[in-house]
Amino acid sequence: MTAAAISAAVRNRTADWWRRSIWVDHLMLAIRVVVAVLVLWGLAGGIAAGTYSAANFASFAMFGLTIGSVYALIALGYTMVYGILRMINFAHGDVMMVGSFAGLFAASSLSGAGLTNDAPLIALPLVLAAGMAVGAAVSVAIERVAYRPFLHVRSLAPLICAIGLSFVLQYGARGLFGTRNRAYPGFGWMEGTVQVAGLTIPIPQIVAFGAALVVLAGLLAIVRLTPLGKAMRAVSEDRDAAALVGIDVSRTIVFTFAIGGAMAGVAGVLYALVFKQITVFMGFFLGIKGFAAAILGGIGNLGGAMLGGLVLGLAEALGPALLLEGYGLPAPYQLKDVIGYGMLVLILIFRPQGLLGERLAAKRA
């Protein structure tokens, strides 16, 4: 095609869009432009301000990847449940909190035996296993209460039940475990730091990042290679047809919830490994970030969830320094969450299919 033909085609499409669009489309376009300008302006300002050195940015990025891998693990649970039920598990973040507490109690008893300090490589898998088991159990219970009774109808009931369960988990845990912050015991040499290419990186961050990658690989193997994974994919394509060809649909759904809950349990333990302190209310907002990561990557897409988590983590870690600093705002780190939530809202509005997802059929409210 010649340049003239291309420009004619572009003009045609623009004219076509202009003819079909209503004022809402124009408004959306305007919002896009405004957001893009704001981001570019902030970026330019942030780089020009030069408050932080390259080493600063590198350590921000490493931190972003760590928290991003926690988001990614949470996002996997959302994505799997969404893929199979086309519904959001609103209580998923609290599953992560419960898993984290289960890990805490496992770690405390292991630390009593001196195992966490002397042999963290043995203790950590045990703690992770405790978090995974409890996370899976709680997740299955959520499925039983909030989703199974409403499987055959389209309604608000599962969403409301899940919101209710989220509160039951938060305030139940508050009653059971108390309101004060709880601290994980030390994990021996895993507390230290290493020097990589002139950067000082805390080992827990590396461990968390590595563990998240391993878990994702395992999950992909389950979904791609096992009969269970095949059943999961079939049920997510068409539940009725899957039942017709002899797949035990409710068992498949239960396993999906269990795996998602186990991922959340891992996320809870890894979060605690990096941040040391856990509270009963941490799950809810981390859950929302995890959801944002799932949407960002393309909901229903496992690799997308991982990518979305890492991108969101990086954006939150680098955003305040790069973007908000450019506007000369005081205390930009207070606004870290604005970046996370802002990304969530913008993705939901402008690209609900996410980075890797396909276009979903218009979802019925």
Add this chain to the structure above:
Amino acid sequence: MSFNVVTSSFRVVRREREAGAEALRIGLIAGVAAVLFCLIGAYVALDKRDVVEGVASFAAVALAAIALVAGYTSAATANRQGRTPRRAVLLAGGAGLAVGACLALMVLATTNLGIRTILVAASPALVRALTFGTTAGSSGQIFLLLAAGFGLGAIGGALATLVPERLRRAIIRGVFVVIFAGLFRDVFFSIASNLPGGVDRMIYGSAGIRLWPAILLFAAVVAWTILRAAAGKPSAARTGGRSKLSIVLLVATVLVLPLITSDFVAQVAMLVALYMLMGMGLNIELGLAGLVDLGFVAFFAVGAYTVALLCSNGPLAIADVSFWVALPVAIVLAAVSGLVFGLPVLRVRGDYLAMATLGLGEIVRVLVLSDALAPVLGGSQGIIEIDRPVLAGISLNTPAELYYLALILAGAVAFISWRLQHARIGRAWLAIREDEDVAQALGIDPVASKLVAYSVGAAFAGAAGAVFAVLVGSVFPHSFQLLVSINVLAILVIGGLGSLPGVLVGAMVLIGLPELLREFGEFRYLFYGVALVAMMHIRPEGLWPAESTKREMADA
């Protein structure tokens, strides 16, 4: 939005097991519930409030109710499966025994295993309260719990099988009335204190109803119920007269309540009225138009901060006008913010909309809290010294006066909602709620309808925020957390989505009750969660469903 649109032929139905297995299952579930009730610290907290003075605390009543219900349900199951009444009662006792056994295990674990490092509520105080002061770790303690469980389960079973239905209904009603009268001592005591001759002190002790009045009340309710049934009068519920009579009763209570009771009750009533205002706002968005909005608190915040900035004497004030000038400004600004909020999320639906609005609401809260906006909005220090409204030279200071202010606003808002609901726009909302695409095909403009829903709902919330600001006299960011949105959502769900009287009922149940039961305050969100889940399972249409929902449920 509807609760019964079938989307898949796939339905999971639980098969009922044999009566004995069912009894064990029910008993174990109830036992776990009872243990959790103790371990979250609810038992010790609620033990401080008596239902019947010196006889039964709220905690004891709740625990006994768990065992009774377990017995009742398992006996009813056995009955349905054709077992003899004797066997049914025995099975019910077994279910109760399972509850007692779970509690006994918990007591043993608490005294011997030292689980307190994990579970903060597993304290000696809990064991003492549970076992009526018997020696710790004794076998008598365990026996007591088991026997009490068995006895209560059997009583529940006997109630289900041996007692004739009329008497059963009368007894259950009597028990409920006594518990109600005991729990809401504050309300009834302050009403009774208007009567001469120290009647209040005769009926109520310092923590609950006294024993003899309780027995008299119980007997009176039982006798009255039986006599009415025997006289063959059809109960009001069946003739459909209930809604009219209850509306009259409700209105009368609502009008005179703060006058005949204490400041404390007036304060609670004031909160209920505030949440009604917000509930009616969200009812437009969620109940009518089907837009799930979890960022609703932002509009409340806009109303509150507007009034704060306009009416405060503090350093941040931008004007010092009267409340009556600030109120319309707050409402208009809230409506505009609703529009601004609604515009970007016009194309987002369902669960995604819930998340998007949640994100928007949180962004607003984080921004208000941040140092960046602190010079304007005060950051975490908030805005203080807000003037009270002055009407005809009198400053509205007491909770009762502010209650009437909120009530008048709520009345006006209820009238507007009611008119809107039955106007063209209301029908357009309902159509969009049921199916947006079909609605659009029928010539409804979804964009305009949704935007009107957002701004009207936001305006109502703004009015609530304005009253809140003058009620408290100051505004802080932590008053505008996500929890407020969840509260309002729960009110709508419990009352009945799309139903105006449902908002009133929901606000009374979810805001009024926990405030009146102060010991309960710590567990209110747990209660909300359980109530939301239970409601969806037992009565998805709400306590006072809207007419359209009622028709729908009848069709299903």
